[in-house]
Amino acid sequence: MKKVILIIFMLIVVGGIIWGLSFKNDNGEIKNTQKTSIENGKIPNDSKTNSSTQEIVISEFSTQIHNKSKERQNNISITCKRISGKEIKPGEIFSFCNTVGKATTEKGYQESEIYVDGEKKQGLGGGNCQVSTTIYNAVLQVPELEVIERHEHSNKVTYIEQGKDAAVAYGSYDFKFKNNTQNTLKLVMENTENEVKAKIIKII
Numbered sequence: 001m002k003k004v005i006l007i008i009f010m011l012i013v014v015g016g017i018i019w020g021l022s023f024k025n026d027n028g029e030i031k032n033t034q035k036t037s038i039e040n041g042k043i044p045n046d047s048k049t050n051s052s053t054q055e056i057v058i059s060e061f062s063t064q065i066h067n068k069s070k071e072r073q074n075n076i077s078i079t080c081k082r083i084s085g086k087e088i089k090p091g092e093i094f095s096f097c098n099t100v101g102k103a104t105t106e107k108g109y110q111e112s113e114i115y116v117d118g119e120k121k122q123g124l125g126g127g128n129c130q131v132s133t134t135i136y137n138a139v140l141q142v143p144e145l146e147v148i149e150r151h152e153h154s155n156k157v158t159y160i161e162q163g164k165d166a167a168v169a170y171g172s173y174d175f176k177f178k179n180n181t182q183n184t185l186k187l188v189m190e191n192t193e194n195e196v197k198a199k200i201i202k203i204i
Contacts, residue, residue, distance in 0.1 A: 055186070059200040061138035063130055063159040068193060071110040075127040076196060078108050080189035083131070087186050087203070088179040093148055094187075096132045096168050096175040103128065103170065115167075118154040129167050130159050130196055132175045135187065136166035138198040139177050145200075148176035159196075 065076070079100055088094045103109040103125025112126025137160070139145045150166050151173040157165050166175040179185050181202070188199040 054204050056202045056204065057199050058185075058202045059138045059141040060197065061134055061141065062195045062197040063134045063137075064195050065130070065193065066158045067113060067127075069112060071112040072127040073193065074108070074110050075103070075112055075125055076131060076191050079125070079128050079131045080191045080196065083135070083187055084189040085186065087184055089184050090179055090182055093176055093178045096135070096166075097170050098174075100128065100168075101170070115153050115155050115157075120155075125170075129153065129157070129165065131189070131191075131198075132166045132168045133157070133160050133164070134196045134198045135189075136175055136177075137164055138200050142181075142200060144179075144181045146178040146180050148178055149174050151175075 065073075082100050083096075086094070086099055101107070105124065109124045111122040111124055113120055114123040114126045114129075115121075116123070136147070136150060139147060151168075152163065153165050153167045156162050167173050168175050184203045186201040186203060188201055190197040190199070
């Protein structure tokens with residue numbers, strides 16, 4: 001009887017050792033079974049994912065670039081990058097000037113053609129008004145978006161028909177609109193040598 005008990009005890013011990021080794025890696029460390037499952041493309045049942053978020057383009061507008069000076073192209077590119085990805089929550093007001101800030105050489109802006117009292121002059125951030133105008137016309141396509149502030153140029157611009165422009169000048173003229181939708185919106189800006197494009201995306 002004692003021999004039988006001893007044999008059973010030895011089998012239990014050996015089985016425990018084998019079972020323990022199956023959960024260790026080559027370095028003798030305990031395996032992370034959850035990590036292994038993820039590496040094999042399997043997500044554990046208790047893992048949380050956010051796959052339900054969707055982005056839908058609800059408006060899109062582009063303007064053609066006629067003045068293709070390297071300084072203007074540079075300014076447009078900087079401004080588009082500062083705005084692209086900006087999210088506006090329900091009830092929130094988007095401000096172009098607050099988002100972009102003042103055009104300075106420290107930010108990389110260069111002098112380019114601007115309008116001052118109807119006359120063409122050189123100023124830092126020349127080209128920013130084309131970006132704001134492009135966004136403005138994309139906003140007009142969404143009835144739920146309310147334009148809070150918008151100014152026309154003192155002279156006709158080449159990239160949009162008269163009365164559809166949105167002049168901006170930090171500290172003086174701003175372009176603002178309010179998100180009256182029930183969803184968070186995102187602005188996406190794209191620019192090439194030939195055009196500026198604004199997309200308004202609804203996040204659901």
